[in-house]
Amino acid sequence: MNILSGHIAAIEAHGSIAIVDVSVAAHHFTATLLGSPEHLANWQIGQAVQLLFKETEVALAKNLSGQISLRNRLPGTIVAIEIGQVLTRAIIDMGGLQISSIITSRSARGLQLAIGDAIEGLVKSNEMSLMLAEEA
Template sequence: MNQLPGQIVTIDSHGSIALVDAIVAGQRFTAMLIGAGEEVAAWEPGMDVTLLFKEVEVSLAKNLMGQISLRNRIACTVTSIEHGRLMSRVMMDFQGYRIASVITTRSAQALAIAPGVSVEALIKANEMTVVPAP
Protein backbone atom coordinates (compact mmCIF):
# COMPACT_ATOMS: atom_id res chain seq x y z
CA MET A 1 0.00 0.00 0.00
CA ASN A 2 1.36 3.39 -1.00
CA GLN A 3 1.26 6.07 1.71
CA LEU A 4 1.94 9.78 1.36
CA PRO A 5 1.76 12.32 4.20
CA GLY A 6 -0.22 15.41 3.30
CA GLN A 7 -2.30 18.28 4.51
CA ILE A 8 -5.91 18.98 3.53
CA VAL A 9 -6.42 22.17 1.52
CA THR A 10 -10.08 21.83 0.48
CA ILE A 11 -13.07 19.62 1.14
CA ASP A 12 -16.14 19.67 -1.09
CA SER A 13 -18.98 17.36 -0.14
CA HIS A 14 -22.51 16.64 -1.20
CA GLY A 15 -24.55 13.91 0.39
CA SER A 16 -22.32 10.92 1.01
CA ILE A 17 -19.60 11.91 -1.48
CA ALA A 18 -16.62 14.10 -0.63
CA LEU A 19 -13.77 15.41 -2.75
CA VAL A 20 -10.74 15.99 -0.55
CA ASP A 21 -7.73 17.87 -1.90
CA ALA A 22 -4.45 17.53 -0.06
CA ILE A 23 -0.95 18.85 -0.67
CA VAL A 24 2.06 16.52 -0.63
CA ALA A 25 5.50 17.99 -1.36
CA GLY A 26 3.89 20.99 -3.05
CA GLN A 27 1.64 18.92 -5.32
CA ARG A 28 -2.15 18.75 -5.07
CA PHE A 29 -3.81 15.33 -4.85
CA THR A 30 -7.54 14.64 -5.01
CA ALA A 31 -9.39 11.79 -3.34
CA MET A 32 -13.07 11.04 -3.96
CA LEU A 33 -14.52 9.45 -0.85
CA ILE A 34 -17.79 7.62 -1.48
CA GLY A 35 -19.86 6.92 1.59
CA ALA A 36 -18.15 9.75 3.45
CA GLY A 37 -19.64 9.95 6.89
CA GLU A 38 -19.62 12.17 9.93
CA GLU A 39 -15.87 11.78 10.39
CA VAL A 40 -15.16 13.60 7.11
CA ALA A 41 -17.62 16.36 8.08
CA ALA A 42 -15.32 17.15 11.02
CA TRP A 43 -12.20 17.48 8.85
CA GLU A 44 -10.86 20.94 8.10
CA PRO A 45 -8.26 22.52 5.83
CA GLY A 46 -4.83 22.35 7.43
CA MET A 47 -5.46 18.91 8.93
CA ASP A 48 -2.59 16.42 8.57
CA VAL A 49 -3.62 13.27 6.71
CA THR A 50 -2.18 10.20 5.03
CA LEU A 51 -3.13 9.42 1.43
CA LEU A 52 -3.42 5.70 0.71
CA PHE A 53 -3.60 3.91 -2.63
CA LYS A 54 -2.90 0.37 -3.77
CA GLU A 55 0.06 -0.50 -6.00
CA VAL A 56 -2.30 -2.12 -8.53
CA GLU A 57 -4.24 1.15 -8.85
CA VAL A 58 -1.19 3.08 -10.12
CA SER A 59 -0.94 3.26 -13.92
CA LEU A 60 2.23 4.54 -15.57
CA ALA A 61 2.74 6.79 -18.58
CA LYS A 62 5.66 8.26 -20.50
CA ASN A 63 5.46 11.41 -22.61
CA LEU A 64 1.78 11.91 -21.77
CA MET A 65 0.44 14.94 -23.64
CA GLY A 66 -2.85 16.77 -23.44
CA GLN A 67 -5.65 16.66 -20.94
CA ILE A 68 -6.86 13.61 -19.08
CA SER A 69 -9.65 13.05 -16.57
CA LEU A 70 -7.37 11.43 -14.00
CA ARG A 71 -6.94 13.90 -11.13
CA ASN A 72 -3.66 12.58 -9.80
CA ARG A 73 -0.67 12.81 -12.15
CA ILE A 74 2.64 12.38 -10.33
CA ALA A 75 6.02 12.99 -11.98
CA CYS A 76 8.32 10.23 -10.76
CA THR A 77 11.68 8.66 -11.48
CA VAL A 78 11.93 4.87 -11.61
CA THR A 79 14.33 3.59 -8.95
CA SER A 80 13.98 -0.16 -9.51
CA ILE A 81 11.88 -2.76 -11.29
CA GLU A 82 11.22 -6.42 -10.54
CA HIS A 83 10.02 -8.34 -13.60
CA GLY A 84 7.89 -11.42 -13.17
CA ARG A 85 6.58 -13.59 -15.97
CA LEU A 86 3.25 -11.71 -16.10
CA MET A 87 3.51 -8.80 -13.69
CA SER A 88 6.23 -6.29 -12.84
CA ARG A 89 6.63 -4.18 -9.72
CA VAL A 90 7.98 -0.70 -10.41
CA MET A 91 9.44 1.37 -7.58
CA MET A 92 9.57 5.13 -8.07
CA ASP A 93 10.71 8.27 -6.31
CA PHE A 94 8.37 11.25 -5.95
CA GLN A 95 10.04 14.17 -4.16
CA GLY A 96 11.77 11.77 -1.76
CA TYR A 97 8.69 9.58 -1.23
CA ARG A 98 8.50 6.00 -2.49
CA ILE A 99 5.63 5.01 -4.78
CA ALA A 100 5.10 1.48 -6.10
CA SER A 101 3.11 0.30 -9.09
CA VAL A 102 2.26 -3.19 -10.27
CA ILE A 103 1.71 -3.38 -14.03
CA THR A 104 1.90 -6.12 -16.62
CA THR A 105 5.39 -7.10 -17.69
CA ARG A 106 4.28 -6.52 -21.28
CA SER A 107 3.44 -2.89 -20.44
CA ALA A 108 6.72 -2.41 -18.57
CA GLN A 109 8.62 -3.70 -21.61
CA ALA A 110 6.56 -1.65 -24.09
CA LEU A 111 7.27 1.52 -22.08
CA ALA A 112 10.96 0.55 -21.72
CA ILE A 113 10.74 1.17 -17.99
CA ALA A 114 14.12 1.00 -16.28
CA PRO A 115 15.87 2.70 -13.36
CA GLY A 116 16.40 6.40 -14.04
CA VAL A 117 13.49 6.68 -16.49
CA SER A 118 10.97 9.49 -15.90
CA VAL A 119 7.32 8.41 -15.77
CA GLU A 120 4.00 9.77 -14.62
CA ALA A 121 2.14 7.76 -12.02
CA LEU A 122 -1.61 8.07 -12.60
CA ILE A 123 -4.22 7.42 -9.91
CA LYS A 124 -7.96 7.97 -10.24
CA ALA A 125 -9.42 10.06 -7.42
CA ASN A 126 -11.81 7.28 -6.41
CA GLU A 127 -8.87 4.87 -5.94
CA MET A 128 -7.24 7.11 -3.34
CA THR A 129 -8.37 7.28 0.25
CA VAL A 130 -7.57 9.70 3.05
CA VAL A 131 -7.11 8.95 6.74
CA PRO A 132 -6.21 11.30 9.58
CA ALA A 133 -2.48 11.28 10.32
CA PRO A 134 -1.53 9.31 13.41
Protein backbone atom coordinates in the same frame (compact mmCIF):
# COMPACT_ATOMS: atom_id res chain seq x y z
CA MET B 1 0.34 -0.24 -0.33
CA ASN B 2 1.47 3.35 -0.85
CA ILE B 3 1.04 5.36 2.37
CA LEU B 4 1.85 9.07 2.34
CA SER B 5 1.57 11.56 5.21
CA GLY B 6 0.02 14.91 4.43
CA HIS B 7 -2.53 17.56 5.33
CA ILE B 8 -5.95 18.33 3.90
CA ALA B 9 -5.60 21.43 1.70
CA ALA B 10 -9.16 21.77 0.37
CA ILE B 11 -12.55 20.08 0.54
CA GLU B 12 -15.42 20.31 -1.91
CA ALA B 13 -18.49 18.47 -0.66
CA HIS B 14 -22.10 18.03 -1.57
CA GLY B 15 -24.36 15.56 0.18
CA SER B 16 -22.58 12.22 0.48
CA ILE B 17 -19.66 13.00 -1.85
CA ALA B 18 -16.49 14.95 -1.09
CA ILE B 19 -13.44 15.74 -3.19
CA VAL B 20 -10.50 16.23 -0.84
CA ASP B 21 -7.18 17.72 -1.88
CA VAL B 22 -4.20 16.56 0.17
CA SER B 23 -0.77 18.21 0.24
CA VAL B 24 2.17 15.85 0.72
CA ALA B 25 5.44 17.79 0.78
CA ALA B 26 5.38 19.78 -2.49
CA HIS B 27 2.88 17.42 -4.14
CA HIS B 28 -0.90 17.55 -4.33
CA PHE B 29 -3.22 14.56 -4.49
CA THR B 30 -6.99 14.30 -4.78
CA ALA B 31 -9.25 11.72 -3.14
CA THR B 32 -12.96 11.21 -3.73
CA LEU B 33 -14.75 10.19 -0.54
CA LEU B 34 -18.22 8.75 -0.16
CA GLY B 35 -20.14 8.69 3.09
CA SER B 36 -22.93 10.25 5.05
CA PRO B 37 -22.88 14.06 5.21
CA GLU B 38 -22.27 13.74 8.96
CA HIS B 39 -19.21 11.54 8.39
CA LEU B 40 -17.81 13.80 5.67
CA ALA B 41 -18.27 16.84 7.92
CA ASN B 42 -15.57 15.39 10.22
CA TRP B 43 -12.84 16.11 7.64
CA GLN B 44 -11.33 19.58 8.11
CA ILE B 45 -8.81 21.69 6.20
CA GLY B 46 -5.40 21.42 7.85
CA GLN B 47 -6.02 17.97 9.38
CA ALA B 48 -3.07 15.58 9.31
CA VAL B 49 -3.98 12.51 7.26
CA GLN B 50 -2.53 9.38 5.75
CA LEU B 51 -3.22 8.98 2.03
CA LEU B 52 -3.40 5.33 1.01
CA PHE B 53 -3.58 3.75 -2.43
CA LYS B 54 -2.71 0.31 -3.76
CA GLU B 55 0.37 -0.22 -5.89
CA THR B 56 -1.84 -1.97 -8.42
CA GLU B 57 -3.90 1.23 -8.83
CA VAL B 58 -0.90 3.21 -10.12
CA ALA B 59 -0.86 3.05 -13.93
CA LEU B 60 2.31 4.24 -15.67
CA ALA B 61 2.67 6.42 -18.76
CA LYS B 62 5.64 7.62 -20.82
CA ASN B 63 5.44 10.71 -23.00
CA LEU B 64 1.82 11.38 -22.00
CA SER B 65 0.47 14.56 -23.53
CA GLY B 66 -2.88 16.24 -23.68
CA GLN B 67 -5.67 16.33 -21.17
CA ILE B 68 -6.95 13.39 -19.17
CA SER B 69 -9.71 13.09 -16.58
CA LEU B 70 -7.48 11.48 -13.95
CA ARG B 71 -6.98 13.89 -11.05
CA ASN B 72 -3.69 12.38 -9.90
CA ARG B 73 -0.89 12.71 -12.46
CA LEU B 74 2.33 12.01 -10.60
CA PRO B 75 5.47 12.86 -12.59
CA GLY B 76 8.66 11.15 -11.53
CA THR B 77 11.65 9.01 -12.41
CA ILE B 78 11.97 5.24 -12.15
CA VAL B 79 14.66 4.53 -9.53
CA ALA B 80 14.15 0.76 -9.21
CA ILE B 81 12.39 -1.89 -11.24
CA GLU B 82 11.72 -5.59 -10.60
CA ILE B 83 10.53 -7.40 -13.71
CA GLY B 84 8.84 -10.72 -13.01
CA GLN B 85 7.21 -13.32 -15.24
CA VAL B 86 3.76 -11.75 -14.92
CA LEU B 87 4.06 -8.56 -12.86
CA THR B 88 6.55 -5.72 -12.64
CA ARG B 89 7.09 -3.38 -9.68
CA ALA B 90 8.49 0.08 -10.37
CA ILE B 91 9.61 2.52 -7.69
CA ILE B 92 9.03 6.11 -8.77
CA ASP B 93 10.84 9.05 -7.20
CA MET B 94 8.90 12.30 -7.27
CA GLY B 95 11.59 14.66 -6.00
CA GLY B 96 12.25 12.83 -2.73
CA LEU B 97 8.79 11.29 -2.38
CA GLN B 98 8.62 7.68 -3.54
CA ILE B 99 5.63 5.63 -4.64
CA SER B 100 5.39 2.11 -5.98
CA SER B 101 3.49 0.80 -8.99
CA ILE B 102 2.71 -2.78 -9.98
CA ILE B 103 1.77 -3.32 -13.62
CA THR B 104 1.85 -6.32 -15.92
CA SER B 105 5.28 -7.27 -17.23
CA ARG B 106 3.73 -7.24 -20.71
CA SER B 107 2.97 -3.52 -20.23
CA ALA B 108 6.41 -2.85 -18.76
CA ARG B 109 8.05 -4.45 -21.80
CA GLY B 110 5.74 -2.53 -24.14
CA LEU B 111 6.73 0.75 -22.46
CA GLN B 112 10.39 -0.37 -22.43
CA LEU B 113 10.65 0.76 -18.80
CA ALA B 114 14.13 1.24 -17.39
CA ILE B 115 15.78 2.90 -14.41
CA GLY B 116 16.09 6.62 -15.08
CA ASP B 117 12.99 6.85 -17.28
CA ALA B 118 10.79 9.90 -16.80
CA ILE B 119 7.23 8.65 -16.33
CA GLU B 120 3.89 9.64 -14.85
CA GLY B 121 2.00 7.59 -12.32
CA LEU B 122 -1.75 7.85 -12.84
CA VAL B 123 -4.29 7.19 -10.08
CA LYS B 124 -8.03 7.83 -10.18
CA SER B 125 -9.19 9.90 -7.22
CA ASN B 126 -11.73 7.25 -6.17
CA GLU B 127 -8.83 4.80 -5.61
CA MET B 128 -7.33 7.07 -2.92
CA SER B 129 -8.33 6.49 0.70
CA LEU B 130 -7.83 8.81 3.66
CA MET B 131 -7.25 8.03 7.30
CA LEU B 132 -6.73 10.48 10.13
CA ALA B 133 -3.04 10.53 11.05
CA GLU B 134 -3.86 9.60 14.69
CA GLU B 135 -5.53 6.38 13.46
CA ALA B 136 -2.54 5.32 11.38
